[in-house]
Amino acid sequence: VKAVDGISFNIEKGQTYGLVGESGSGKSTTGKSVVGLEKVTSGSILYNGVDITSEKNRKKLNYNRDVQMIFQDSLSSLNPRKRIEDIIAEPLRNFEHLSKNEEKMRVLRLLDIVGLSADALYQYPHQFSG
Structure with a gap:
Protein backbone atom coordinates (compact mmCIF):
# COMPACT_ATOMS: atom_id res chain seq x y z
CA VAL A 1 0.00 0.00 0.00
CA MET A 69 -2.57 24.25 6.13
CA ILE A 70 -6.17 25.37 5.82
CA PHE A 71 -8.33 22.44 6.81
CA GLN A 72 -11.46 21.67 4.84
CA ASP A 73 -13.89 21.20 7.73
CA SER A 74 -14.07 24.50 9.61
CA LEU A 75 -16.28 23.17 12.40
CA SER A 76 -13.66 20.64 13.47
CA SER A 77 -10.73 22.97 12.70
CA LEU A 78 -11.81 26.07 14.60
CA ASN A 79 -12.04 26.19 18.37
CA PRO A 80 -15.78 26.40 19.08
CA ARG A 81 -15.12 28.25 22.36
CA LYS A 82 -13.24 31.12 20.74
CA ARG A 83 -14.76 34.12 19.04
CA ILE A 84 -13.80 34.79 15.44
CA GLU A 85 -11.80 37.83 16.56
CA ASP A 86 -9.52 35.63 18.66
CA ILE A 87 -9.25 32.90 16.04
CA ILE A 88 -8.14 35.36 13.37
CA ALA A 89 -5.88 37.27 15.76
CA GLU A 90 -4.04 34.17 17.04
CA PRO A 91 -1.44 33.99 14.23
CA LEU A 92 -0.97 37.75 14.49
CA ARG A 93 -0.24 37.34 18.19
CA ASN A 94 2.20 34.53 17.44
CA PHE A 95 4.11 36.20 14.62
CA GLU A 96 3.51 39.97 14.68
CA HIS A 97 4.23 42.55 17.33
CA LEU A 98 1.09 44.67 17.12
CA SER A 99 -0.63 46.86 19.65
CA LYS A 100 -4.18 45.84 20.62
CA ASN A 101 -5.54 48.57 18.36
CA GLU A 102 -3.33 47.56 15.40
CA GLU A 103 -4.35 43.94 15.89
CA LYS A 104 -8.06 44.80 15.90
CA MET A 105 -7.67 46.96 12.79
CA ARG A 106 -5.84 44.12 10.98
CA VAL A 107 -8.55 41.62 11.95
CA LEU A 108 -11.26 44.02 10.74
CA ARG A 109 -9.40 44.47 7.45
CA LEU A 110 -9.14 40.70 7.00
CA LEU A 111 -12.85 40.28 7.68
CA ASP A 112 -13.59 42.98 5.11
CA ILE A 113 -11.41 41.26 2.50
CA VAL A 114 -13.54 38.11 2.77
CA GLY A 115 -16.81 40.04 2.80
CA LEU A 116 -17.67 39.83 6.50
CA SER A 117 -18.82 42.75 8.61
CA ALA A 118 -17.32 43.91 11.90
CA ASP A 119 -20.21 42.12 13.66
CA ALA A 120 -18.46 38.83 12.87
CA LEU A 121 -15.76 39.67 15.44
CA TYR A 122 -17.98 38.60 18.30
CA GLN A 123 -19.46 35.49 16.72
CA TYR A 124 -18.42 31.88 17.21
CA PRO A 125 -17.67 29.37 14.39
CA HIS A 126 -21.04 27.60 14.71
CA GLN A 127 -22.80 30.89 13.92
CA PHE A 128 -21.49 30.87 10.33
CA SER A 129 -22.69 28.78 7.44
CA GLY A 130 -20.31 26.16 6.01
Whole structure:
Protein backbone atom coordinates (compact mmCIF):
# COMPACT_ATOMS: atom_id res chain seq x y z
CA VAL A 1 0.00 0.00 0.00
CA LYS A 2 1.43 3.35 -1.01
CA ALA A 3 0.00 6.48 0.59
CA VAL A 4 1.97 8.66 -1.85
CA ASP A 5 4.48 7.65 -4.52
CA GLY A 6 6.41 9.62 -7.12
CA ILE A 7 4.87 13.02 -6.52
CA SER A 8 6.57 16.23 -7.61
CA PHE A 9 5.27 19.78 -7.91
CA ASN A 10 6.41 23.40 -7.56
CA ILE A 11 4.43 26.23 -6.03
CA GLU A 12 5.67 29.68 -6.94
CA LYS A 13 5.35 32.62 -4.56
CA GLY A 14 1.89 34.18 -4.74
CA GLN A 15 0.36 31.16 -6.47
CA THR A 16 -2.40 28.86 -5.28
CA TYR A 17 -2.15 25.13 -5.85
CA GLY A 18 -5.05 22.69 -5.75
CA LEU A 19 -4.34 19.01 -5.16
CA VAL A 20 -7.13 16.83 -6.49
CA GLY A 21 -7.47 13.05 -6.46
CA GLU A 22 -9.66 10.18 -5.49
CA SER A 23 -10.13 9.09 -1.91
CA GLY A 24 -7.03 7.36 -0.56
CA SER A 25 -4.69 8.75 -3.22
CA GLY A 26 -2.49 10.61 -0.72
CA LYS A 27 -3.78 14.19 -0.81
CA SER A 28 -4.01 14.52 2.97
CA THR A 29 -0.69 12.74 3.52
CA THR A 30 0.96 15.12 1.06
CA GLY A 31 -0.51 18.19 2.75
CA LYS A 32 0.41 16.94 6.21
CA SER A 33 3.95 16.18 5.03
CA VAL A 34 4.36 19.66 3.57
CA VAL A 35 3.40 21.31 6.89
CA GLY A 36 5.38 18.83 9.01
CA LEU A 37 2.46 16.92 10.55
CA GLU A 38 3.46 13.70 8.79
CA LYS A 39 6.99 12.27 8.66
CA VAL A 40 8.54 12.01 5.19
CA THR A 41 10.06 8.54 4.79
CA SER A 42 11.83 9.20 1.49
CA GLY A 43 12.42 12.11 -0.83
CA SER A 44 12.55 15.73 0.20
CA ILE A 45 10.50 18.89 0.46
CA LEU A 46 12.38 21.99 -0.62
CA TYR A 47 11.48 25.51 0.48
CA ASN A 48 13.58 28.29 -1.03
CA GLY A 49 16.08 25.59 -1.99
CA VAL A 50 16.42 24.20 1.56
CA ASP A 51 15.26 20.71 2.51
CA ILE A 52 12.69 21.26 5.28
CA THR A 53 12.13 17.59 6.09
CA SER A 54 14.48 18.35 8.99
CA GLU A 55 12.67 20.17 11.83
CA LYS A 56 15.86 22.15 12.49
CA ASN A 57 15.74 23.61 8.96
CA ARG A 58 12.00 24.40 9.28
CA LYS A 59 12.65 26.41 12.45
CA LYS A 60 15.67 28.19 10.99
CA LEU A 61 13.64 29.38 7.98
CA ASN A 62 10.54 30.36 9.98
CA TYR A 63 8.84 27.87 7.68
CA ASN A 64 5.85 27.33 9.95
CA ARG A 65 5.11 31.03 9.77
CA ASP A 66 5.08 31.06 5.97
CA VAL A 67 3.46 27.71 5.19
CA GLN A 68 0.27 26.59 6.90
CA MET A 69 -2.57 24.25 6.13
CA ILE A 70 -6.17 25.37 5.82
CA PHE A 71 -8.33 22.44 6.81
CA GLN A 72 -11.46 21.67 4.84
CA ASP A 73 -13.89 21.20 7.73
CA SER A 74 -14.07 24.50 9.61
CA LEU A 75 -16.28 23.17 12.40
CA SER A 76 -13.66 20.64 13.47
CA SER A 77 -10.73 22.97 12.70
CA LEU A 78 -11.81 26.07 14.60
CA ASN A 79 -12.04 26.19 18.37
CA PRO A 80 -15.78 26.40 19.08
CA ARG A 81 -15.12 28.25 22.36
CA LYS A 82 -13.24 31.12 20.74
CA ARG A 83 -14.76 34.12 19.04
CA ILE A 84 -13.80 34.79 15.44
CA GLU A 85 -11.80 37.83 16.56
CA ASP A 86 -9.52 35.63 18.66
CA ILE A 87 -9.25 32.90 16.04
CA ILE A 88 -8.14 35.36 13.37
CA ALA A 89 -5.88 37.27 15.76
CA GLU A 90 -4.04 34.17 17.04
CA PRO A 91 -1.44 33.99 14.23
CA LEU A 92 -0.97 37.75 14.49
CA ARG A 93 -0.24 37.34 18.19
CA ASN A 94 2.20 34.53 17.44
CA PHE A 95 4.11 36.20 14.62
CA GLU A 96 3.51 39.97 14.68
CA HIS A 97 4.23 42.55 17.33
CA LEU A 98 1.09 44.67 17.12
CA SER A 99 -0.63 46.86 19.65
CA LYS A 100 -4.18 45.84 20.62
CA ASN A 101 -5.54 48.57 18.36
CA GLU A 102 -3.33 47.56 15.40
CA GLU A 103 -4.35 43.94 15.89
CA LYS A 104 -8.06 44.80 15.90
CA MET A 105 -7.67 46.96 12.79
CA ARG A 106 -5.84 44.12 10.98
CA VAL A 107 -8.55 41.62 11.95
CA LEU A 108 -11.26 44.02 10.74
CA ARG A 109 -9.40 44.47 7.45
CA LEU A 110 -9.14 40.70 7.00
CA LEU A 111 -12.85 40.28 7.68
CA ASP A 112 -13.59 42.98 5.11
CA ILE A 113 -11.41 41.26 2.50
CA VAL A 114 -13.54 38.11 2.77
CA GLY A 115 -16.81 40.04 2.80
CA LEU A 116 -17.67 39.83 6.50
CA SER A 117 -18.82 42.75 8.61
CA ALA A 118 -17.32 43.91 11.90
CA ASP A 119 -20.21 42.12 13.66
CA ALA A 120 -18.46 38.83 12.87
CA LEU A 121 -15.76 39.67 15.44
CA TYR A 122 -17.98 38.60 18.30
CA GLN A 123 -19.46 35.49 16.72
CA TYR A 124 -18.42 31.88 17.21
CA PRO A 125 -17.67 29.37 14.39
CA HIS A 126 -21.04 27.60 14.71
CA GLN A 127 -22.80 30.89 13.92
CA PHE A 128 -21.49 30.87 10.33
CA SER A 129 -22.69 28.78 7.44
CA GLY A 130 -20.31 26.16 6.01
